[in-house]
Amino acid sequence: MQQGHQTWVFNNKPVIASTAAVVGPFEGRGPLANDFDLIHGDSLLNQESWEKAEKVLFEDAARLAIEQAGLLKEQIDFFIGGDLMNQIISTSYAARTLSIPYLGVFGACSTSMESLALAAYLVNTRGGKHVLAGTCSHNSTAEKQFRYPTEYGSQKPPYAQYTVTGAGAAVVASKGKGPVITSATMGRVIDMGIKDPFNMGAAMAPAAVDTITAHFRDLRIGPEEYDMIVTGDLAQVGHGLANDLFEKHGIPIHKTDFQDCGMMIYDYNTQMVQAGGSGCACSAVVTYGHLMKRMNRGEIRKLLVVATGALMSPLAMQQGESIPAIAHAVSIHYDGEAMQGG
Amino acid sequence: MQQGHQTWVFNNKPVIASTAAVVGPFEGRGPLANDFDLIHGDSLLNQESWEKAEKVLFEDAARLAIEQAGLLKEQIDFFIGGDLMNQIISTSYAARTLSIPYLGVFGACSTSMESLALAAYLVNTRGGKHVLAGTCSHNSTAEKQFRYPTEYGSQKPPYAQYTVTGAGAAVVASKGKGPVITSATMGRVIDMGIKDPFNMGAAMAPAAVDTITAHFRDLRIGPEEYDMIVTGDLAQVGHGLANDLFEKHGIPIHKTDFQDCGMMIYDYNTQMVQAGGSGCACSAVVTYGHLMKRMNRGEIRKLLVVATGALMSPLAMQQGESIPAIAHAVSIHYDGEAMQGG
Numbered sequence: 001m002q003q004g005h006q007t008w009v010f011n012n013k014p015v016i017a018s019t020a021a022v023v024g025p026f027e028g029r030g031p032l033a034n035d036f037d038l039i040h041g042d043s044l045l046n047q048e049s050w051e052k053a054e055k056v057l058f059e060d061a062a063r064l065a066i067e068q069a070g071l072l073k074e075q076i077d078f079f080i081g082g083d084l085m086n087q088i089i090s091t092s093y094a095a096r097t098l099s100i101p102y103l104g105v106f107g108a109c110s111t112s113m114e115s116l117a118l119a120a121y122l123v124n125t126r127g128g129k130h131v132l133a134g135t136c137s138h139n140s141t142a143e144k145q146f147r148y149p150t151e152y153g154s155q156k157p158p159y160a161q162y163t164v165t166g167a168g169a170a171v172v173a174s175k176g177k178g179p180v181i182t183s184a185t186m187g188r189v190i191d192m193g194i195k196d197p198f199n200m201g202a203a204m205a206p207a208a209v210d211t212i213t214a215h216f217r218d219l220r221i222g223p224e225e226y227d228m229i230v231t232g233d234l235a236q237v238g239h240g241l242a243n244d245l246f247e248k249h250g251i252p253i254h255k256t257d258f259q260d261c262g263m264m265i266y267d268y269n270t271q272m273v274q275a276g277g278s279g280c281a282c283s284a285v286v287t288y289g290h291l292m293k294r295m296n297r298g299e300i301r302k303l304l305v306v307a308t309g310a311l312m313s314p315l316a317m318q319q320g321e322s323i324p325a326i327a328h329a330v331s332i333h334y335d336g337e338a339m340q341g342g
Numbered sequence: 343m344q345q346g347h348q349t350w351v352f353n354n355k356p357v358i359a360s361t362a363a364v365v366g367p368f369e370g371r372g373p374l375a376n377d378f379d380l381i382h383g384d385s386l387l388n389q390e391s392w393e394k395a396e397k398v399l400f401e402d403a404a405r406l407a408i409e410q411a412g413l414l415k416e417q418i419d420f421f422i423g424g425d426l427m428n429q430i431i432s433t434s435y436a437a438r439t440l441s442i443p444y445l446g447v448f449g450a451c452s453t454s455m456e457s458l459a460l461a462a463y464l465v466n467t468r469g470g471k472h473v474l475a476g477t478c479s480h481n482s483t484a485e486k487q488f489r490y491p492t493e494y495g496s497q498k499p500p501y502a503q504y505t506v507t508g509a510g511a512a513v514v515a516s517k518g519k520g521p522v523i524t525s526a527t528m529g530r531v532i533d534m535g536i537k538d539p540f541n542m543g544a545a546m547a548p549a550a551v552d553t554i555t556a557h558f559r560d561l562r563i564g565p566e567e568y569d570m571i572v573t574g575d576l577a578q579v580g581h582g583l584a585n586d587l588f589e590k591h592g593i594p595i596h597k598t599d600f601q602d603c604g605m606m607i608y609d610y611n612t613q614m615v616q617a618g619g620s621g622c623a624c625s626a627v628v629t630y631g632h633l634m635k636r637m638n639r640g641e642i643r644k645l646l647v648v649a650t651g652a653l654m655s656p657l658a659m660q661q662g663e664s665i666p667a668i669a670h671a672v673s674i675h676y677d678g679e680a681m682q683g684g
Contacts, residue, residue, distance in 0.1 A: 006419070006443040008469050049661050077348070078528060086428040087655040088448050096531040096666045101348040103456060103528060104653075104668075106430050106446040114445060118460075125467040127350050186420060186445060189438040311446075313429040319391050324438045326446075 007185040007218035014123035014181045016332065017071075017130070017173035020064035021289030022057050023281070024139070024165030030266045035290040036166075037064050043140065043165055051089065054138035054167075057281075058083070058094045061134055061167035065288075069130070069171040076100045076171070077128035080118050082111040083280050084137050084163075086145065091135065100132065109204075109233050110187070110309030111135045112168060112284040113328040117184035119172040120330070124181075126174070134169030137279030146197065146314060159237040160198040161278035164265060168284025179295050179303075179334040185218060187211040189311065191324040197317055200325075201238025201262075201275055204308040207325035208234060209245040212306055215329050216251070223256040227300045230291065231327070232283030232307035233262035235276030261286035283307040295334040303332045349527040349560035356465035356523045358674065359413075359472070359515035362406035363631030364399050365623070366481070366507030372608045377632040378508075379406050385482065385507055393431065396480035396509075399623075400425070400436045403476055403509035407630075411472070411513040418442050418513070419470035422460050424453040425622050426479050426505075428487065433477065442474065451546075451575050452529070452651030453477045454510060454626040455670040459526035461514040462672070466523075468516070476511030479621030488539065488656060501579045502540040504615035506607060510626025521637050521645075521676040527560060529553040531653065533666040539659055542667075543580025543604075543617055546650040549667035550576060551587040554648055557671050558593070565598040569642045572633065574625030574649035574669070575604035577618030603628035625649040637676040645674045 020037045028039030038060055045053040058081070066073050079100040081091035088104050095102035107114040115133035122128045140150060142163035148154045172181065190210050194203040208231045216222055223229060234242055239260040246253040261283045262276035287305050294300045306329040313321070362379045370381030380402055387395040400423070408415050421442040423433035430446050437444035449456040457475035464470045482492060484505035490496045514523065532552050536545040550573045558564055565571060576584055581602045588595040603625045604618035629647050636642045648671040655663075 051657060051661065082446075082448060085655070086657065087450070087653055089653070089655045089658050092531060092653045092666055092668075093658070093663070095668075096533050099530055101528045101530050102668060103460070104448040106424060106448045108429070118445070121467075121469060122463075125463075125469075127463065127467075186443045188441055188443050189434060191438050311429060311431070311434045313427070313431045315393060315428065316431050316435070319393065321435070324434055326434075326437075326444060 005218045006214050007183055008121055009183045010120055010124040010181055012124045014120040014172050015176050016179045017171045017176050018065050018069035019170045019288035019292045020061045020068060021285040022061045022167045023285055027164060027166055027265060030271060032265055032290045035293050036285060050138055050140035051085065054090045054136055054141050055093045057167040058090050058134060058136040059097055061169040062094060062098060062132060065169040065171050071130060073098055073100060076130050076132045078103060078122060079132040080105060080115040081134045082106045083135055084108060084142055107326055107328060108309030108311050109278060109280050109282060110307040110326050110328045111280050113305055113307035113330045116170060116330050117186065117328055120181035120184060123172045123174050129174045131172045132169060133172060135280040135284050136167030137163055137281040139163045139165045142279055146312065156274055157198050158274050159201065160274040161200060161235045161262060161276055162273035163279035164277045164281040164285060166281035166285040168281060168288035170288055179292065179332045181330060182333050183219060183331045185211055185215040185329040187327040189324045189326050191322050193322045195322045197312055200278060200310040201235045202241055203310045203323040204325040205234055205238040205241035205245060207327040208242050208306050208308045211327040211329050213251060223253050226256045226302045226304045228257040228259060229304040230259045230261055233278040234260045234308055235262040235278065237275045239263060301334055305330050347560045348556050349525055350463055351525045352462055352466040352523055354466045356462040356514050357518050357520045359513045359518050359520055360407050360411035361512045361630035361634045362403045362410060363627040364403045364509045365627055369506060369508055369607060372613060374607055374632045377635050378627060392480055392482040393427065396432045396478055396483050397435045399509040400432050400476060400478040401439055403511040404436060404440060404474060407511040407513050413472060415440055415442060418472045418474045420445060420464060421474040422447060422457040423476045424448045425477055426450060426484055449668055449670060450651030450653050451620060451622050451624065452649040452668050452670045453622050455647055455649035455672045458512060458672050459528065459670055462523035462526060465514045465516050471516045473514045474511060475514060477622040477626050478509030479505055479623040481505045481507045484621055488654065498616055499540050500616055502616040503542060503577045503604060503618055503620035505621035506619045506623040506627060508623035508627040510623060510630035512630055521634065521674045523672060524675050525561060525673045527553055527557040527671040529669040531666045531668050533664050535664045537664045539654055542620060542652040543577045544583055545652045545665040546667040547576055547580040547583035547587060549669040550584050550648050550650045553669040553671050555593065565595050568598045568644045568646045570599040570601060571646045572601045572603055575620040576602045576650055577604040577620065579617045581605060643676055647672050
């Protein structure tokens, strides 16, 4: 294991053996629909509550990822996951179903790459042969917990974001062919004083820029190293701010294809999502569904996924606190050989 | 890195370079008072809210641990932590203050050993030279979030537990003298159907037994390997159940000194704590305060700390769910040489 500041370099080629992306009906009407493994027709998934539906979304994603890796759940050494719900109940209750040794993590919407980075770390250092990483979110559980009852029909400002209903999971393996996780940069908490809980993109943009800048510094590379750098859920407002910050810092982000999962998952013309998508599932389903398929088709060979998390607490906001944010980056390379499994 | 089922063996001797334990006034009147680094005289710590007080508790513990390791916070590569609060705000806001690359984790009261195990893993595999691990809890924030407003003065059943107000932190280092972390066993989620949110000990006991049994199986050892095996916060009811389960499974737990942090921190004769202590800080302050001092005095040479977490969600309880539980075990050995720093 090499280590430079806040970046781990993985020399033993931990492979993404399979991924699965499961979404709700609204995401199934978006432009990436063909890249998801399962689109539920009902956002309640025949469950008694939104929370139980969210858990089932994750159980679906985990089951599909394990199946598509050609494994049984008994062959998965560890499961690393978390979600937006208080006490990360979606993944914790799914971990009860899976019965795999479990490490719960929380980084709000950065959880997707926090869990993938740790999974790659464990596999790279022979702490596990197969490690499952994943996360999920549900629009209705997030609205209920973080904002207002949806029944209020409260209006949202144009910079608000729409929480993705979905779940994404990946099996990282010590052997096999497929996209290789080459490094990961773990972020610091950055807080620029944003106190508007709808303005998460603005709160998260500086964290994304801080982590990407640290990634370049630690590895002595620049944006041109990557075919694509994609943030998790900055959406239109945050993505614009990130571009501005890169320009201010003299980092030529334009030398790569700089995108945001929150701007890719919905159709702005036909879907009312304000600034774009958000939620733990946003970067998870776009990465594990859409981007992995593009890597497998050879369209992207070097990808940096920078999941962005607004560590927003309704209670802390009520007590006058601003929104701390964090971003974790995972670098994925693929040489174009056929991917096994999914 | 060796790996057997769910246990990691650390061959490169990650050392606990320092620890710090900070508590509130009630814990300062308990039998372990002399072993804590800082006892606050006021459980509000001059803050405007219990939540802000809890954050300061952790900031105190982190600062003291880093100081006692003879380090500056800039020398800490990663901070791994979590707590009981929704969105783990205590550690996340402390991570903002610390400005150290941060991995948020959540395992309820098992967080103390989840974070220490991951810190040892990173240091053992050269992913960091100095990694800070820690957690915290506050009686008043936990009562408010998980149970009833304290102003109600609601009565508690005798099997209820008292959440510890405190914070514990450890600096794990790649070099130096001190107690060595030799292995860690990461637990599975176990749920025996307990639905009474006051009866956490009963919910957690099977998880503790499952993880300890896995630890013995993976390392082909028995209870006699350890001078002491200590669970996190089973308290009297859960500890009794754990003893019963070991007996049922034919595991001679009586061959070690089998204790529980939740039964050690308070004086049952003078402090009204029902079955005993609980909370993320319970195992943290007892381990990082009391038990590390006993190791340094040579009274304990081989210690297994098994932090137990009830992954209890008020929302999931309202929806009829039972309480899933998890336990993570960390093995600490000390040969008796003088510990550097704290």
